[in-house]
Amino acid sequence: MKKQLLLVMLFVLSFGICATAQKPPRGGHNPENIGISTDLLEKDDGNGSKLNIGICFAPTFSWLYPHTEGYERNGVVLQFHTGLNLNVNLTQRKNFYFTTGILYERLGGKLTFADNVEIPGLMITDGTTTNRTYTAHYMTLPIGITLKTTPHKNFSFCGNAGFYNSLLVGATNRDGYFFMSGQAGEEPELWERQRNKYNECALLKEAVYGGIGVEYSITQTTRASLYLNYAHTLTNFFRGKGHAINSMTGEYLKSNMGYAEIVLGVNFF
Numbered sequence: 001m002k003k004q005l006l007l008v009m010l011f012v013l014s015f016g017i018c019a020t021a022q023k024p025p026r027g028g029h030n031p032e033n034i035g036i037s038t039d040l041l042e043k044d045d046g047n048g049s050k051l052n053i054g055i056c057f058a059p060t061f062s063w064l065y066p067h068t069e070g071y072e073r074n075g076v077v078l079q080f081h082t083g084l085n086l087n088v089n090l091t092q093r094k095n096f097y098f099t100t101g102i103l104y105e106r107l108g109g110k111l112t113f114a115d116n117v118e119i120p121g122l123m124i125t126d127g128t129t130t131n132r133t134y135t136a137h138y139m140t141l142p143i144g145i146t147l148k149t150t151p152h153k154n155f156s157f158c159g160n161a162g163f164y165n166s167l168l169v170g171a172t173n174r175d176g177y178f179f180m181s182g183q184a185g186e187e188p189e190l191w192e193r194q195r196n197k198y199n200e201c202a203l204l205k206e207a208v209y210g211g212i213g214v215e216y217s218i219t220q221t222t223r224a225s226l227y228l229n230y231a232h233t234l235t236n237f238f239r240g241k242g243h244a245i246n247s248m249t250g251e252y253l254k255s256n257m258g259y260a261e262i263v264l265g266v267n268f269f
Contacts, residue, residue: 050088050089051086051087051088051089052086052087052223052267052268052269053084053085053086053087053267053268054084054085054086054087054223054225054265054266054267054268055082055083055084055085055265055266056081056082056083056084056085056101056103056263056264056265056266057080057081057082057263057264057265058080058081058082058229058261058262058263058264059078059079059080059261059262060078060079060080060081060105060106060107060259060260060261060262061076061077061078061259061260062076062077062079062107062108062109062257062258062259062260063075063076063077063109063110063257063258063259064109064110064111064134064237064255064256064257065255065256065257065258066111066253066254066255067254067255067256068113068246068251068252068253068254068255069249069251070113070114070246070249070251071111071112071113071246071253071255072111072112072113073109073110073111074110074111074112074131075109075110076109076110077107077108077109077110077133077134077135079105079106079107079108079135080106081103081104081105081106081140081261082103082104083101083102083103083104083140084101084102084103085099085100085101085142085265085267086099086100086101087099087146087267093150094148095147095148095149095150096145096146096147096148097145097146097147097148098144098145099142099143099144099145099146099160099162100141100142100143100144101141101142102139102140102141103138103139103140103141103142103164104137104138104139104140105137105138105139105140105164105166106135106136106137106138107135107136107138107257107259108133108134108135108136109133109134109237109255109257110131110132110133110134111131111132111134111255112129112130112131112132113129113130113132113246114127114128114129114130114248115127115128115130115246115247115248116128116247116248117130117175117177125177126248127248128177128178129177129178130175130176130177130178131175131176131178132173132174132175132176133173133174133175134171134172134173134198134201134237135171135172135173135174136168136170136171136201136205136237137168137169137170137171138166138167138168138169138205139166139167139169140164140165140166140167140205141164141165141166142162142163142164142165142209143162143163143165144160144161144162144163144209145160145161145162146158146159146160147159147160148215151217154216154217155214155215155216155217156214156215156216156217157212157213157214158212158213158214158215158225158227159210159211159212159213160209160210160211160212160213160227160229161208161209161210161211162208162209162210163206163207163208163209164205164206164207164208164209164231165205165206166204166205166206166207167203167204167205168201168202168203168204168205170197171197171198171199171200171201172195172196172197172198173195173196173198174193174194174195174196175193175194175196176193177193200238200239200243200244200253201237201238201239201244202235202236202237202238202239202240203239204235205233205235205237205257206233206234206235207231207232207233207234207235207257208231208232208234209229209230209231209232209261210229210230211227211228211229211230211261211263212227212228213225213226213227213228213263214226215267220269221268221269222266222267222268222269223266223267223269224264224265224266225263225264225265225266225267226262226263226264226265227261227262227263227265228260228261228262228263229260229261229263230258230259230260230261231258231259231260231261232256232257232258233256233257233258234256235256236254236255236256237255237256237257238252238253238254238255240252240253240254
């Protein structure tokens with residue numbers, strides 16, 4: 001997986017180098033016209049400004065990669081992220097941008113495992129098959145680069161890569177417990193479901209992301225965008241030793257998360 005992410009980031013970087021080499025900068029070949037822009041608020045001819053801000057919304061499909069024996073992935077969770085993004089142009093021709101912003105993310109995953117389950121006021125059952133859905137809420141600061149081709153008929157093709165730096169602001173879990181009825185030939189039966197506040201997620205999440213996209217110039221000062229991204233966490237989804245533990249085996253929980261995003265956005269120059 002890490003090798004695939006590295007290939008994505010190398011592709012994005014080579015994509016941007018090709019885009020930058022497509023045509024000479026405005027003003028001829030004067031070396032003074034090449035380099036980092038100093039006036040961030042300067043407008044250009046419609047290909048994009050030195051600084052732009054936008055809004056985004058992204059349906060996300062997230063899942064967990066458990067690394068604890070006895071835990072299995074059990075499906076994908078549909079969630080979303082939304083927020084503001086800020087792009088700062090770093091070249092004369094608007095092909096290379098520093099990207100940041102602020103996002104609210106909801107992510108999660110589903111795991112199946114055996115655990116000792118306590119039914120409050122009733123009993124504790126040993127080794128019960130449990131299907132658990134995790135939902136975690138984060139405030140996220142993305143830091144990355146965005147590379148764009150020179151617009152052609154109002155369209156630009158793009159690539160992006162970077163890091164999601166996240167702080168946990170809350171989490172919940174929902175459990176389904178499956179019990180045997182005790183009668184031969186009958187399937188396990190869903191006995192109880194509940195939704196609880198969950199305090200075993202890691203406080204910090206660090207993820208790497210990369211993807212490709214397209215932008216369309218609606219007007220000289222407004223662009224719509226569509227990006228397809230994949231992100232993979234570099235940190236444990238759970239809090240680790242001493243906190244997230246299987247009550248039956250005593251093992252600490254370890255899991256990474258992967259998620260795909262369909263990012264819809266509008267940028268204003």
